[in-house]
Amino acid sequence: MNLLSQLYGIHSPTGNEWDMICFVKEYLKEHVPEAEVKLDGQGNLYITKGTPEGGYPTLACHLDQVQVQHSKDFEVVQEGDTVYGWSAFRQSREGLGADDKNGIWICLQCLDHCPRLKVFMAVGEEKGCIGSNRAEMGFFSDSLYVLEPDCKGGEEAHTMLRGIPCASEEFVEALALPEHGYSLTEGKTSDILALTLNDIGVSCINLPAGYHKPHTDDEYTVIGEMEHCLDFVRDTLHRLNRRFPHRYLSETQKRIQLTSKQCRIMDVTNKKCVIRCARAGVFFGIVTHKESTVAGVECTIKDCRRIWSWDGAATLSQMAVDGVSKPEECKFTVVVPEMTVMDVIEIIPATDKAIKSLESVPVWKV
Numbered sequence: 001m002n003l004l005s006q007l008y009g010i011h012s013p014t015g016n017e018w019d020m021i022c023f024v025k026e027y028l029k030e031h032v033p034e035a036e037v038k039l040d041g042q043g044n045l046y047i048t049k050g051t052p053e054g055g056y057p058t059l060a061c062h063l064d065q066v067q068v069q070h071s072k073d074f075e076v077v078q079e080g081d082t083v084y085g086w087s088a089f090r091q092s093r094e095g096l097g098a099d100d101k102n103g104i105w106i107c108l109q110c111l112d113h114c115p116r117l118k119v120f121m122a123v124g125e126e127k128g129c130i131g132s133n134r135a136e137m138g139f140f141s142d143s144l145y146v147l148e149p150d151c152k153g154g155e156e157a158h159t160m161l162r163g164i165p166c167a168s169e170e171f172v173e174a175l176a177l178p179e180h181g182y183s184l185t186e187g188k189t190s191d192i193l194a195l196t197l198n199d200i201g202v203s204c205i206n207l208p209a210g211y212h213k214p215h216t217d218d219e220y221t222v223i224g225e226m227e228h229c230l231d232f233v234r235d236t237l238h239r240l241n242r243r244f245p246h247r248y249l250s251e252t253q254k255r256i257q258l259t260s261k262q263c264r265i266m267d268v269t270n271k272k273c274v275i276r277c278a279r280a281g282v283f284f285g286i287v288t289h290k291e292s293t294v295a296g297v298e299c300t301i302k303d304c305r306r307i308w309s310w311d312g313a314a315t316l317s318q319m320a321v322d323g324v325s326k327p328e329e330c331k332f333t334v335v336v337p338e339m340t341v342m343d344v345i346e347i348i349p350a351t352d353k354a355i356k357s358l359e360s361v362p363v364w365k366v
């Protein structure tokens, strides 16, 4: 309770997290001196304890809170299993910032006890995940998975946030949530969503940290729920020592990946090719550059002729292999020194025989 009361006593609204950053740094200096602590330009904290041994289980939490009211005589009141903030002067309840100081508390407890751990503490979560959006993602390169105690209540955990999956099914299964009294529901914006969209590459989950009515002055913590979360986190850190990969790709990213793959199939750079586009028609020339874009594959072609029509070859395939047997019947345009075509769907390198034949086709012009 002592550490928790200290955390509740620090007022850290978004943009003014400095007191909390200093407290965490001092706490670690005293209690976990072996931990390496890095601070980035945003104010995010990156904490590493122990040697990787194949990777670090990783925790995350956020350093900021929503409530603006925090009186000089703010005190933490416990009634049974419930804790809330109080100002005697104002005779009114004041928010604890338990969202997400309960998460900070769990992270610090784990840093005390676990021999090998990474912890990411973000600034600005409450105003659109400012810190985790710009996190130094290299920190997570040897993370096995990420647990973030930052959901309200004591039952609902989130791996799906705003329709975006942040964890693999394998990870969800390995967590054995129902056995610990947890269920999965869909969540809203949070650090793990930002980290997933930043391509963290491993599974992430938000866990219920025992706070209720977050963002309000009526906020309170159910100690039993918070301690249950700590037990679950500790148990998981101990039990799961392998990497749980997970990547989320948007439809656009999937398409780019697919077209990059198509491009890698054959290197035709600096080769004389017959190129067919979905809409622009057919071209003959030297491919100097090929690139996948959201709109499809585009090619830059040197010494390029448009094949308006042809005769003496059954298909473009035959044209690229044998050339044309009736060059006089073909309509090939003038040579354009360099041009780019979009939406390329076919690139066929021409044989020496075909090149000789196609280059013999007279220029068709008016």
Ligand SMILES: [Zn+2]
Residues within 6 Å of the ligand: 062, 099, 100, 125, 150
């Ligand atoms: Zn939160």
